[in-house]
Amino acid sequence: MEKNKVLLVDGMALLFRAFYSTAMSGYFMVNSKGIPTNAVHGFVRHLLTATNTFNPSHVIACWDMGSHTFRNDLYLEYKANRGAPPEELVPQFDLVKEVTEAMDIPNVGEVGYEADDCIGTLANLYKKDSEVYILTGDQDILQLLDHNVHVVLLKKGYGNYDVYHAERFTEEKGITPQQMIELKAMMGDTSDNYPGVRGIGEKTALKLLKQHGTLDNILDNLDSLTKAQRTKFENDLDMVRLSRQLAEIHCEAGVTCDLSKAQFNMNRDRVMEKFQELEFKRLDQII
Structure with missing residues (x-):
């Protein structure tokens, strides 16, 4: 049928x-x-x-x-x-x-x-x-x-x-469709007017997702990031979590x-x- x-x-x-x-x-x-x-x-x-x-x-x-x-x-x-x-x-x-x-x-x-x-x-x-x-x-x-x-x-x-x-x-992005939510959480969305993590663009967000798998894993392993990346996440911890809710x-x-x-x-x-x-x-x- x-x-x-x-x-x-x-x-x-x-x-x-x-x-x-x-x-x-x-x-x-x-x-x-x-x-x-x-x-x-x-x-x-x-x-x-x-x-x-x-x-x-x-x-x-x-x-x-x-x-x-x-x-x-x-x-x-x-x-x-x-x-x-x-x-x-x-x-x-x-x-x-x-x-x-x-x-x-x-x-x-x-x-x-x-x-x-x-x-x-x-x-x-x-x-x-x-x-x-x-x-x-x-x-x-x-x-x-x-x-x-x-x-x-x-x-x-x-x-x-x-x-x-x-x-x-997945072939094009190297991540799953579901991971796009966390990609947007980090990048933010100017059209929807939420900032994500200021200073983190698509290239860096994709790299971190491929390395760590999830946003939670990235936040649990901030010490493994570069000093500049860690500082950006630490400055926007609440916003990146909120951005995930907005992006999903x-x-x-x-x-x-x-x-x-x-x-x-x-x-x-x-x-x-x-x-x-x-x-x-x-x-x-x-x-």
């Missing part, structure tokens, strides 16, 4: 990517009702191109549910460097979910968690019996790579992908989705009706 192939879609990553690819030139595709639709249109194009490429049996879209998550409770400055979303994008947050609903794709999210956490939770749930593909532009999700879990990274344009499996990641995708969010409700079998007439309502063009050829 052929395994299910489940496509978990990082909705926020696709939506933001689609928005900024056209917004930089001021092209917002405002329809006759005055509603900008560029992000939703691009999202749908990314999604349909991916489903045509990977032929999933099931599709689920995962979303952030507000900007405040448990990570903000752990660290007040988490993502504090990010401004409010552009006004042209705001009405498209709800609109995109209307479109996925019209495509019979379940929308999944949990207040207090990020889309990544929902994806990790669902990937763990399905990977025992299904092949899981995660569609995203966010390399942080590479930590979820596992047997039966693959990550499809969007590249520039449409239909261009970098497909990762766990073995490829939480795979126990309170989300679930019965796969019977996620079978990818669009009603073309219903979808085309929604596209016409939004005044979308050039999508009928890929649906």
Whole structure:
């Protein structure tokens, strides 16, 4: 019996990517009702191109549910460097979910968690019996790579992908996908606004992980580090431990989705009706 192939879609990553690819030139595709639709249109194009490429049996879209998550409770400055979303994008947050609903794709999210956490939770749930593909532009999700879990990274344009499996990641990085959490804990993340260990970059962090295996082992053996490295860790001991919590995708969010409700079998007439309502063009050829 052929395994299910489940496509978990990082909705926020696709939506933001689609928005900024056209917004930089001021092209917002405002329809006759005055509603900008560029992000939703691009999202749908990314999604349909991916489903045509990977032929999933099931599709689920995962979303952030507000900007405040448990990570903000752990660290007040988490993502504090990010401004409010552009006004042209705001009405498209709800609109995109209307479109996925019209495509019979379940929308999944949990207040207090990020889309990544929902994806990790669902990937763990399905990977025992299904092949899981995660569609995203966010390399942080590479930590979820596992047997039966693959990550499809969007590249520039449409239909261009970098497909990762766990073995490829280990061959390239020399560490396991799970160790990526501790790599990020040491390096920090400027996008998410946490510093890790100041002065420790990817090259040094990778070297230490390969030598010691885990962050705990590194911290237990600070005397074996160079004097400069030891000083950096000692100055940021609390932060590196906190950064590990911030970097790890939480795979126990309170989300679930019965796969019977996620079978990818669009009603073309219903979808085309929604596209016409939004005044979308050039999508009928890929649906």
